[in-house]
Amino acid sequence: MDSHPAPTISIVTAHGRQVLAGDGNERLVDLLNRHRVPWSAVAAYVVPRSGGEPRLSPSLDTRLEEFEDAAEILLYFNRNVNPFLFALDDFKTIESADPSLGTEYFYQRLDNESGTAEAFLKKLSPDECKEIIADRVAETVRAAVPEGSTLVVGVSGGGDSNAMLLGLSRLADYGVAIDPVILKGIPDWDAGVPRAQALCESYGLDLTVIDENEVKDLLGIPVDDPTPLIDRFEREFAGDDFEFMGTLLIRLALTKRAKDVGTSYIATGLNLEDVVCEAMFRVSSGMKPAPFPAREIGETTLVFPLWMCPKRIIDGCFPKYSLDNYDARYPCFSLGRNMYYSVVYAMQSQFPGFLEQLTRGLSKMSMTDPITYTLDEQLGFYTERAVPFPLRRRFQKMLGLTPAGR
Template sequence: MSVVTSHGRQQLAGDPDDRVIDILNRHNVPWSAVAVYVLPRSGGEPQLTPCLDTRLADFEDAAEVLLYFNRNVNPFLFSLADFRTIESDNPGSQATEYFYQRLDNEAGNTESFLKKLSPEECRDIIADRVGDTIRQHVPAGAHIVVGVSGGGDSNALLYGLSQLTDHDVTIHPVILMGIPDWDAGVPRAQALCEKYGLDLRVIEADEVKELLGIPKDSMPLIDRFEQEFQGDDFEFLGTLLIRLALSKAARDLGTSYICTGVNLEDIVCENLFRVSSGMKPAAFPIRPIGDINLLLPLWLCPKRIIDGCFPKYSLENYDARYPCFSLGRNLYYSVVYAMQSQFPGYLEQVARGLSTLSLQDPVQYTLNEQLGFYVERSVPFPLLHRFQRMLGGAQPTTT
């Protein structure tokens, strides 16, 4: 079996029990990019054949299986089969690694590197990128309300903000309670904030309910959500609640800046969904929502490097996670990680392009009087009715 391109041929190895699709997947050859022709052993011209599910052993009269690439490009140009390893500056404490690719347009070739990273190197990368974002989008002397969870992203974000010694800002960390994942993170978040000399504000479950006008003595938030939106992912409501809580805390302090740990993969996933759904990208790394500015300083920080900053905290956060069953969420994250793994550096390029577009023509948010918070577009009545039914008919607080 060989891939045939205008650059030549490359043979693909396989076992008799392998299907054609298995061999393509193993060699990172997209099935949609090839036309499969089978050359008969008995002679004659190659025949275009639908056989992605055919085992090699079942090609009884085939001398060769030819996979003609649909375009005159080299599909193996970005292969990570050949790469150079760059050791960490602190080889005794390596925590993670990340692939980089150098593209030489004039020569038409690529060079791949696997960079080993110590926790110190990871923290330096995060601090640089967080610092760049804050300097560009937040005036010196500003107060920022920061959402924390006690996990790796929160730790890396707080570290990056703490290293901003040349651009003075005051950090106010906040954590929510009300669902098991959030509650479990409180001790870790308290330890983190103590480490950075910060006072953590813990918003209790009843106060979180109050943001939506839910009675304090009612059933837990997650049970209310699952009762009305069975099969949907609570994280969608959780994200809204975090924004509402941080916004209220910011108004209480007289500031307009709130901040969350949305990372590179998160931000591309969100906006890939939006563009695929016919919507323009949502503004980042700063997103005005009414009188509040949502900051996303980790927007150019890959999760692998974030996890490398403080591996212990990241592990505890992973162990506390619950499964997501949302097909859309699963799909877009899978696409994002496939791009990132197959083409190192491309995801950062996509993020920068989406950011430029999003800031040129930012999404406008308006206050929905019935819901009590800012939304991007009108909410269909059936969805509005379900949401209000979930709240128990309560009137939410305007936030």
């Protein structure tokens, strides 16, 4: 096909027109992606070079130089809004007073009266990150855990649990006793033990390490079966992410530890992006968000102290620990997990501050008439709803159990 001079590409809104600089060799959808214009928000009308009325063109996959007889492509935004109002092209940088930078985070200030948005890129040192995290952890724990209680805390040696321990360690005036716990049984859990031990020692905390056999015992797996946990899971749930199984195991282990030490409060390191992903999955599946930042499961209250803490700021607290944790991770092939996290990070990146606003709203919704959990006598742990028989059998097969053997 002969190439043609690339047409001018213009976004047309009620606020006027804006020309998008394009390369004749790129597709129209590539141009839109590069300028952060949602393809679903525009309709493309081609203005013929030879004259005549603009015509609607289904051309997202067409290279600009392949448009025949096109002087201009008018991309009509299908809502009367300014699509570039929240663009991060123009922002102010707020430097840190500390030269030892750890990370950075975008913030946005909105003025409804003037209809303007100002973006700020805040440079953050490790100490500044720690102050932010400590303040948010303290706010959550003071609201969800009675003063003087013992809080059993699941740690991994990674950035999230390390930052959580930091925040909890600064609650001395509130009298909460911190009881950290880490599980073993899969490679990245095992790799985190030395890091978790070092961090707990720095805060004067005794770390409880639950080995693989104890973890298996939580599910009733025969003690004489040497099959690793992750191999069991992948054998029966090929293509799913072990993270789902890991979350259950951590909850069961922390709940048992809480019972042993005489408390009903446990905590894990779910952060801002984690809780939104979980809530989006549930809402997309027709379910109400599970309660957060405090979730009652039977006689236990599960608390998420990091629920308003962005991962980027969490990692800024202990960059070296976070890097070690990243290097120890294994790949995730779950399409759902990949999709929801991708959507969350896209929202967070293009609209700074919106994710925090959405999270507060989801939390309020989840804590109003919260869902309840019921003990499944056969499985031995609390579930939200009845587990379908086929899934129940697969789960029991993974454990090496029959329904009668539980």
